[in-house]
Amino acid sequence: MGEEKKNATIYDVAAAVGVSLATVSRVVNASQNVRPATRDKVLAAISDLGYRPNAVARGLASKKTTTVGVVMPDMTNLFYSELTRGIDDVANMYQYDVLLTNTDDDPKRALTAVRNLADKQIDGLLFMGSQLSDEVLRAIQATGVPVVLAGSVDQGRVLPSVNIDYRAAFCEVTADFLKAGNERIALILGSTDRAIDQDYRRAGYVQALEDAKQPVDEGLIFAGARSYQDGKDLAEAIDQTGASAVVAYDDEVALGILNGLQDMGKRVPEDVSIVSANNTTFTMVARPEISSIDQPKYDIGAVAMRLLTKLMDKEKLDEAQVLLPYTMVKRQSTK
């Protein structure tokens, strides 16, 4: 019974070969200063004993854990899970493991998460969320580890980040709608108080209107819809505004609006045009398919993680605020 095969330690390997710990450590860490013959013997013993270095002990001794913390709102949201997929793949490429925490975009939970990750001595932090509260920002800085924001803006521009130019993108879709003759364009945001909604998405929308000398009608701006059902529930109110075009910040919400509108007997795009912003699978499965801003989600995550690896290696960043290109994908929900 009791299969108590204790894991071999570096001592066991050293003893088996008849060298010191230091030598085994050098072999394990691929240091140059080991005679090939010695190295081979050590390698053989490692393989014999099935020795695997204990990462916790390593972390304590070297003060590097090869682990990064990832703080995200919700992994069941396709936008964030695709970002995180990019993060994870690059992390793996550079031999980092990922400690993942969902925050539901709640600053309180983000705060706990950051502190908790810091306790685990992460080497770096990837932060996602529609908002970076001052408190969270301070907690992040207190950890002393490098941080990169992915798909999230930092109003103060003090942290490195990877995004698309949300302002320009929202300005562009709005301007396109204006050019197509739409006079009343509804804007759907996630919140009334978060920078990414107000200072970027809304700002872009407003700018397009101003550029076209059009008034901004607050009645056309909706905030707070987060889910497909929220979108469906919003369809009626949007219809009431007489809007002939809708710009939505989220695909599931956009799809809810689309289906809600159609269930009411409206035709898309004949009566109302819709553009969404994340270009996830939801835009393609809709009928009609939904036109969308295409953010390179996977790449945003991947680039952010790559920046983080540089920071963890004490490299300087050429540019700390990276804006990746976005494109417009024209589908059937716009004329």
Added chain:
Amino acid sequence: MGEEKKNATIYDVAAAVGVSLATVSRVVNASQNVRPATRDKVLAAISDLGYRPNAVARGLASKKTTTVGVVMPDMTNLFYSELTRGIDDVANMYQYDVLLTNTDDDPKRALTAVRNLADKQIDGLLFMGSQLSDEVLRAIQATGVPVVLAGSVDQGRVLPSVNIDYRAAFCEVTADFLKAGNERIALILGSTDRAIDQDYRRAGYVQALEDAKQPVDEGLIFAGARSYQDGKDLAEAIDQTGASAVVAYDDEVALGILNGLQDMGKRVPEDVSIVSANNTTFTMVARPEISSIDQPKYDIGAVAMRLLTKLMDKEKLDEAQVLLPYTMVKRQSTK
């Protein structure tokens, strides 16, 4: 400049209060054997110095990292991300952190992931995937840490797992189709070689046919579709079989088939009925909405994690193979 505020250690706290490390450690670990007055002084110093225990050092000394490994195929798949959401929430509840690894359902990557997580001295492992290869199974057992499978079957029934009764569920939907008068029912699987597809889903389908004294037509069984696009591409072939009903193992695939069929001019459910199996958001956004087996995804993850916490606490499990109830959600894609 150089803000070199080194983190306070347990020594600093002990020195500040004038007690030994052991006492501080006792306070931090909520041991009973500390005089209240001492405890208060220690707590005050901890708060003063902003002391936070170093989890890595703790892990090394105590041999518990309060970290669990989670191995999953793909976090951008709603089925798995919802399972993982349940896992994560319960893990947090019990103060565990989650080290997450995507494997793309590739046994080779799963093997690397398991070993790597073991190196990090995880306290337990949550495994998801359509397949558990012998090699991976051995690697898992070699780690010596408790394991629970979530939404994944272990043919050998040696590992604890949480699932629904896939066989019964697929039998039931097939039988329902039979009862509704369908004579040719197509079955869409993920693979031709994985237990969950062959020994459970397919077995349930076959059983329903046998119960009804109907022949099994291999031409009606399709395997290998993984994505929405795969489903769309499959629509034509399914139509060729003359099937009047389709049972699909995955929602995105089902939606692809649905849209593909409709694009070909077929009417759902008038010409073809469709039932899917995961009841993710994709089933509800479809037009017509897709009927589905409803697996309690979040709960499968949550229960699996709860079992794991018990195992990590050396508790015995009442039942190691948990089957959670499933239900049938009738929507518009079936008559």
Added chain:
DNA sequence: TTGAAAGCGCTAACAA
């Protein structure tokens, strides 16, 4: 090229 020895920051006997 190799080894000795001092930690990394903490927990956990064992004593007192």
Added chain:
DNA sequence: TTGTTAGCGCTTTCAA
């Protein structure tokens, strides 16, 4: 109730 003392398994000077 508190302190002393070994470690946990490794990395990393510093010497040799």
